[in-house]
Amino acid sequence: MSKATDVLTPDTAHHDDDHHDHIPKGITRWLFTTNHKDIGTLYLWFAFIMFLVGGAMAMVIRAELFQPGLQIVEPNFFNQMTTVHGLIMVFGAVMPAFTGLANWLIPMMIGAPDMALPRMNNWSFWILPGAFLILLGSLFMEGGGPAFGWTFYAPLSTTYSNDSTALFVFSVHIMGISSIMGAINVIVTIFNMRAPGMTWMKMPLFVWTWLITAFLLIAVMPVLAGAVTMVLTDKFFGTSFFDAAGGGDPVMFQHIFWFFGHPEVYIMILPAFGIISQIVPTFSRKKLFGYASMVYATASIALLSFVVWAHHMFTTGMPVYMEMFFMFATMLISVPTGVKVFNWVATMWRGSLTFEMPMMFAIAFIVLFTIGGLSGLMLAITPVDFQYHDTYFVVAHFHYVLVTGAVFSIMAAVYYWLPKWTGKMYDTALAKWHFWCSLISVNVLFFPMHFVGLAGMPRRIPDYALQFADFNKWISIGGFAFGLSQLIFLALLIKACRKEGEAVSNQVWEGAEGLEWEIPSPAPYHTFETPPEVK
């Protein structure tokens, strides 16, 4: 038996020279790589490691909140945990995971030999570990790491922050550079590298949603860079952008931050929409219902995301006409989002459904993301937002859309495409354990947060009033269970990478359609060196 040393099936459909399955060996393969599949793998493993690191911080948070009173950590350290947990999950886990999927899938889906700018692709990945090393390292500085919340509102991040702010700023700069380069690569690949016949309206929806996501990234990551730069000069060089004494305004920070932050929210969910739109048709054995409307809905969500930012700031004392504008603009977003949910359900309607792992996660996504969407609609209503603002209701809302939304979609994607990447079916028994444990625990974890939030429990506080004790105990138990469930996923992934399991066919799933299912499994190191013809 040839051991798992990268014996790959020759790409018989497209071979025109012999050296194209030569795979470099050793550590330099990963350090110097220009291969979109290698870089995709690097991104995905990095994201998963960060997911576990950020998750460990959430465990600290939940351990402290297991019962009222201060017992395990200092309040200042608690704040560092909430801050770095948020930063890591947003910039270190969800975004790199989506970029990893984009790297693996977009060239294979559009029939391109690689990403358009392969060396820059390597660079955009390898600067990320450095950025997070700096961020995590700053936790060990004198005075501790960043403790102002992942939104780093002024004056918490200026007047009242510690020394680590300087390192935080530069680490965010690097994360931004990485995202911008990654996004440029995605856009240029999609614009310029599509195989002949792959017209715009034939592109798989994952490609469409990533194209629009990449546009959002290029538009808003530089604004984040501007915001952290102003924080740096305000804190260290005596400017007063966010200080009323010099003519500035702390609320201006929130405007600039959320001009970045709201499109950022869609950066973390649009690729998820793309993934679900790939998976649901496969396991319904039907074409996606309303393909064109999906594309237009995605574009509408992206455009609207630029005019809703102040719904994060209803309680800052804006003039009433602005509150009204942002309330209605925000509610408008539920129209294209509703189109999407409707289309997914309509795709399943009268399909011959089967419930393999990717489909289970996709269905869980549709139900649970919709719950997150509905609580978002509640938060959009200005007068009642005054009650919900900065409570656990908000925490419940964005964890439903980010964990059972974005993270579940990433897991669905891994379960869907992993056999194509390794050529072997993963351990489906473990996958089922992972799914059911995650599904139950995640709801025990986040659903009661709605209730304590409505009852007035504030977020980011290490202690709470006694009447919230029972709910918080359950939330913490759900949290630990959800954290442990991810170790099942880790075991499954390690087994899959060791290429255990049964070999799969090229198509892998009975109903799967698209270029990536026409190439051999596992996908050869180089695919589509000459473009395929798309009919």
Place this chain on the structure above:
Amino acid sequence: MQQEYERYYVPAQSPWPIVGAVALFLIAVGAGTVVLETTKGESGYGTHTLTAGILVLLVMLFGWFKNQIDESMSGLYSDQLGRSYRQGMSWFIFSEVMFFAAFFGALFYARFISVPWLGGASNNEMTNAVLWPTFEAMWPLINTPDGTTTQVMSAAGLPTINTIILLVSSVTLHFAHTGLEQQKRKQLTWMLGVTILLGLIFLTLQVQEYIHAYRDLGLTLQSGVYGNTFFMLTGFHGMHVTLGTIILIVLFFRVLKGHFTPENHFAFQAGSWYWHFVDVVWVMLYIFVYVL
């Protein structure tokens, strides 16, 4: 219908990106440490780390660009790759536009919202009465609420001269470009040289203006939100002009070596787009920071 497709050039493994990653890591750690050390008046390893990072970055830029130029000169590149580069450059410039947009946003917010509100506009009469009752809203903000005073940088004089210089430099660079496209190498060399010279003059005058602001007007980075936006906007613009000038100087030496053909001159085009972009930013600056 049979059609011939060009092969897309997918480069083999390259050591330069990882070198660049190390460089950015050192620069970030170094810059952060330098900021802490300078504001506390301590000395430490910050400057060394930063310098090391910049040196590694220079090595990376040199190696990567040499690699790139060698590949281009040996004809490995296809038209399709050229399109990728051009599209990539345009999106990079778009990201730069959004970076400046953040600071212009701060300028407009300060001017039309925060300063008037501190003066009691809209529904903020009590803000004014309670916080700084003597404060009067004005723009440019020469008396801040906490009593810092400064003077206005007038648009006449250096800023206007600088505007003319940059506008002319855009024209000369355009002529250099047409010289390249029409195979008039002499026009190309001369016009590119003049553009670089104009860039350098601009930078020198900008330094003069900063000295004038600090020494004569008392306008500093610390003089309230007017000084903040003034120096951050013109400062970042100046950094971009510096980078643009360096790019043009590199292009100049490549022109002297006989690089670039009318069909194949992405590097020149990218440098020229960058320069025109920097000019447009200046025009916006001139209008919104100096004149209005």
